[in-house]
Amino acid sequence: MTTGLYIHVPFCVRKCLYCDFTSYPYHPPDARTYLQALRQEMRLYGKILSSEEREVSSLFIGGGTPTCLPADGLAAMIEDAGSVFKLLPGCEITVEANPGTIGREGLAQLSAAGVNRLSIGVQSFQDGLLKVLGRIHDARAAVEAVRAARQAGFVNVNIDLIFGIPGQSAGDWLETLGRAAELSPEHISLYGLQLEEGTPLERAVTLGKLVACPEELELSMYRTAIDFLTGHSYEHYEISNFARPGRQSVHNLKYWLNRPYLGLGAGAHSCFRGERFANETSLKLYFDKVFRGEYPVKDREVLSEKVAMSEFMFLGLRLIRGVDLDMFQRRFGKRAEVVYSSQINRLLEQGLIEARDGYLRLSEKGLPLANRVFLEFV
Numbered sequence: 242m243t244t245g246l247y248i249h250v251p252f253c254v255r256k257c258l259y260c261d262f263t264s265y266p267y268h269p270p271d272a273r274t275y276l277q278a279l280r281q282e283m284r285l286y287g288k289i290l291s292s293e294e295r296e297v298s299s300l301f302i303g304g305g306t307p308t309c310l311p312a313d314g315l316a317a318m319i320e321d322a323g324s325v326f327k328l329l330p331g332c333e334i335t336v337e338a339n340p341g342t343i344g345r346e347g348l349a350q351l352s353a354a355g356v357n358r359l360s361i362g363v364q365s366f367q368d369g370l371l372k373v374l375g376r377i378h379d380a381r382a383a384v385e386a387v388r389a390a391r392q393a394g395f396v397n398v399n400i401d402l403i404f405g406i407p408g409q410s411a412g413d414w415l416e417t418l419g420r421a422a423e424l425s426p427e428h429i430s431l432y433g434l435q436l437e438e439g440t441p442l443e444r445a446v447t448l449g450k451l452v453a454c455p456e457e458l459e460l461s462m463y464r465t466a467i468d469f470l471t472g473h474s475y476e477h478y479e480i481s482n483f484a485r486p487g488r489q490s491v492h493n494l495k496y497w498l499n500r501p502y503l504g505l506g507a508g509a510h511s512c513f514r515g516e517r518f519a520n521e522t523s524l525k526l527y528f529d530k531v532f533r534g535e536y537p538v539k540d541r542e543v544l545s546e547k548v549a550m551s552e553f554m555f556l557g558l559r560l561i562r563g564v565d566l567d568m569f570q571r572r573f574g575k576r577a578e579v580v581y582s583s584q585i586n587r588l589l590e591q592g593l594i595e596a597r598d599g600y601l602r603l604s605e606k607g608l609p610l611a612n613r614v615f616l617e618f619v
């Protein structure tokens with residue numbers, strides 16, 4: 242089975258007000274050291290991986306803001322990856338890009354380096370809402386980023402959008418969806434805003450400076466998005482993801498199908514050789530370990546069969562086509578319908594899931610209640 246490779250770039254120009262991801266202010270000297278550390282981490286894996294494990298069918302460079310780094314730094318990173326891993330023909334190579342950090346020249350360099358998919362963090366087409374989120378760009382920069390990507394030759398572009406922002410109306414959301422559709426990206430990812438504890442946005446809501454989006458409105462925004470995007474020829478293939486035919490994210494499918502992936506860089510997560518592990522999030526600890534020749538892993542969990550089966554179920558249920566029940570049997574040697582008989586029967590009775598053509602999937606009623614369904618399998 243081929244490997245999905247993820248490389249985390251933990252630098253951003255400025256922290257967004259809702260963000261609790263691992264990211265640090267961009268400082269060129271840290272970034273240069275970081276590229277050396279990544280090279281070293283790749284070499285460490287190069288020593289232990291089998292030739293099959295080194296075969297990579299998707300490389301995702303995410304963040305943070307990878308496009309904080311100069312394009313030649315990203316190109317060098319891809320070259321380093323190619324010298325340790327075997328990037329298979331047709332390998333999907335995605336770079337996450339933030340409007341305001343990419344220009345035509347840099348995009349052309351990325352394309353020349355083999356990047357064939359760009360994921361642009363647009364989030365909204367309303368400047369007022371982008372300010373609420375603390376994004377560094379406005380709507381015009383987002384449109385320009387997509388156009389620049391096209392001019393640089395990218396034919397596979399994703400844009401990320403956020404709904405449920407304090408102050409966002411149903412009309413705002415519909416306008417954002419409309420402007421996204423006008424740009425005609427091949428893939429659209431939606432995120433329902435989470436007010437993460439300790440973020441400035443969460444504090445502003447707690448202090449009453451902003452009003453959180455009511456749950457019913459957020460739910461109706463989600464439903465609007467499904468109707469709107471499927472009506473504009475996007476296939477709804479995962480709870481939060483929509484794609485033109487043949488443009489589903491190869492890399493993200495690996496997560497949902499429980500396939501092996503290896504994460505490199507500070508704060509990166511992996512699921513590999515039956516273990517889940519996460520790297521050190523602190524840059525200092527990450528550098529210290531890697532330059533000492535150690536794997537920079539902080540937490541490691543060997544997946545028991547029980548946990549692996551549970552993950553297979555709730556990750557697979559994220560896909561609109563659902564969990565492949567025969568694949569479950571091939572993987573674990575038992576039927577999911579037997580292992581989870583009481584949970585499945587209960588959810589079927591409640592109308593939250595349905596069984597069809599060998600797949601178990603969320604029903605229309607279950608889709609917005611997915612987290613409740615997943616809990617049944619944990």
Ligand code: SF4
Pocket residue numbers: 252253255256257260261262264304305306339362
């Ligand atoms: S660009 Fe992304 S990773 Fe960086 S601060 Fe904003 S949300 Fe967080």
